[in-house]
Amino acid sequence: MKLNRMYSFLNSDLEKIENELQLTIKSEHSLLQEASLHTLQAGGKRLRPVFVLLAGKFGQYELSTIKNVAVALELIHMASLVHDDVIDDADVRRGQPTIKAKWDNKIAMYTGDYIFARSLELMTNIENPEAHKILAHTIVEVSLGEIEQIRDKYNFDQNFKTYFRRIKRKTALLIAASCQLGAIASDVPKHLHEKLYLFGYYVGMAFQITDDILDFVATEEQLGKPAGSDLIQGNITLPVLLAMRDSELKELITSVNEGMDPKEIVQIIEAIKASGSIELSIEYSDWYLKKALSVIKEFPSGKAKLALTNIAKFIGKRKF
């Protein structure tokens, strides 16, 4: 089953959000417009808007209000990806050349800045001081996660805590904020805000762990980039950390470096896959998903609850 089948009742609203995304990054500057549209049209699951809208469904859902939050959060996510690609020296994302590959790092930096600025502008349509505090705090955390990603690159001595804090900042907090801000923008009853935040956090953690697993087990076609790209770029993820508990494997893995022969990398990736660390990573992801499901269980019944439940279950089974 496809992810978007789980919330088909949102289809028409999501289409409007897609239009709004395009409108928001329109620019008088052809280069900027082209680079921004390029990023937007490379696709993506629009997961953050989905969470914003679903959270909003527990309150006074008004698309004209909540769309501002949905579009802003997707743009913040996009902007962070554009800057990420500079750091990772990534030439391909979602099967498309990145901005830094198609143009250069400088254009990528300012396209990210611009997309981010536009998202802030949109958010000011939400006149709720709490929403702005949450968003700004999240953005600080995301930027710390980005710095951590540079600092921790090729650092084979990092521990599990470092990894979990990094993915929390890099991914989970923005999804948690999507749920929480969707709730605020739709006047969802106050006692559900923190719960929606927690749900988003758990799902976000599981989502990133699954992403890190798929980087090993999915095909190049599914990933839109070669398998094992994370490791080659020095991003030490959960399967790697788990595999390194074996001292022989650790020796093999720590030999990874930027200029390595692709054939050697393939061998290392296979060794990681054979070590049982993938299965163990899935258990971690499942732990977070169980937490997410237990949070959402207490929510009022309806389409939104069902969709959030199914998304959480889907993440545990997704193949790419």
Next chain:
Amino acid sequence: MKLNRMYSFLNSDLEKIENELQLTIKSEHSLLQEASLHTLQAGGKRLRPVFVLLAGKFGQYELSTIKNVAVALELIHMASLVHDDVIDDADVRRGQPTIKAKWDNKIAMYTGDYIFARSLELMTNIENPEAHKILAHTIVEVSLGEIEQIRDKYNFDQNFKTYFRRIKRKTALLIAASCQLGAIASDVPKHLHEKLYLFGYYVGMAFQITDDILDFVATEEQLGKPAGSDLIQGNITLPVLLAMRDSELKELITSVNEGMDPKEIVQIIEAIKASGSIELSIEYSDWYLKKALSVIKEFPSGKAKLALTNIAKFIGKRKF
């Protein structure tokens, strides 16, 4: 007379703001902390905080409130400089190595992102939707100005309109917003907001034109970088545009390129200085300053009015 003598009654508040600047960019990450502090301690006139505070003096001035705006605007300015240095491949700013020179472009990109995120977080202490709208809109414009700066590099066919729009976005709007947001944060009577904004805009335009002039006429010691750096980096400023109206000079100037022999550059700079375009640029700056002075004339008398008047006059005479 030194600039800061014109508002010595703000000294104690500006000291507190200096402390707050340091506190705000504190980070658990040593690299980030070091890079941010490095930028902060490289100095700068803290002009934006000065404008915020002076504007606030026309209302219910409360340092505990207005300092949030003052610090946020200085940090936004700093963040944009950090990203600017990446674009300009600048190794030196204010006599200090830039972040991109001391570390690298990637660290500079994320340090900018982080400083910027911190400034947003601080601004959320101002619970006024209008203030956030103004700030977000200004940030979009600044980011457009940054893109324009890349696009217009070494473009010797740009016209005056392009230049004025670029410096408006790059400099004047942030100073205008400093005045306007200082007014909002201090409940300055509504009818003065737009006037303070205009004052800031005019002063900002004059300030940037003067900066562009000084890049030709000041010494390397005063500038903290070689004279003529703008032109060498391909930033076409007002003195250059004016000089290029002479076809012989235009031919000479359009020969400038990144790999040029420094001796040849010196010759071109001298030719621009001898062309009368510096004097004419000063006239442009003076026009903006006159507009600024005529706006501020209508303000209620007091220390703040006097200080703003003197700052405007000072900018017309500043030597570095």
